[in-house]
């Protein structure tokens with residue numbers, strides 16, 4: 657599903673340059689649930705942004721579902737991003753003046769799905785995350801865990817091939833974090849490929865594989881016995 661080879665990324669800061677990713681190689685197969693771990697500044701978000709086609713690498717190869725990303729035009733890249741990738745953020749990134757249902761329906765609007773179908777599908781995904789009764793509520797009326805569930809429903813609504821989650825539990829207390837991980841595990845059980853950036857050990861152990869970044873290189877990449885979040889919720 658994902659293959660990256662010898663990926664490098666630097667940030668220019670005045671006359672200096674900060675080499676953040678220093679030759680990253682890895683593959684993610686369909687249906688994996690991968691944690692990307694590492695201390696602050698190790699390059700996790702930089703890597704996720706490149707995988708999410710939100711930023712480009714300086715060199716190296718990135719192939720997503722068999723498509724080499726490097727030479728895509730901006731328009732094509734945006735199309736691929738909408739079609740292949742769903743995003744979940746630490747701060748939820750919901751639109752405050754829209755209802756939960758409207759937030760979930762938004763990616764379908766960008767995919768030009770007709771209004772009625774959009775609403776039906778959005779409701780189906782809200783139901784999937786247990787929030788159908790909250791469809792007309794606005795984000796300000798929802799708890800942190802509920803907001804993240806709306807964001808997960810929104811990410812799934814466009815039926816992406818890969819979900820990319822950047823610290824999805826970073827703004828949540830432990831119990832709510834485990835509820836969100838329980839949902840992520842169940843979505844993965846259905847065959848969805850998911851990458852989760854986290855610096856929390858317990859969250860990483862709820863994935864099936866841990867990729868450990870340090871100073872811009874992968875220092876460890878191991879499959880693990882998955883801890884089920886359900887037992888903590």
Ligand SMILES: Nc1ncnc2c1ncn2[C@@H]1O[C@H](COP(=O)(O)OP(=O)(O)OP(=O)(O)O)[C@@H](O)[C@H]1O
Nearest residue numbers: 667674676694695696697698699700701702703855
């Ligand atoms: N746009 C940017 N311009 C300049 N430097 C940046 C930029 N984005 C990130 N950096 C720097 O690159 C390094 C890696 O940042 P990155 O956000 O990828 O790390 P991280 O592992 O995700 O950290 P955290 O856990 O704190 O989010 C850091 O030193 C950061 O300051």
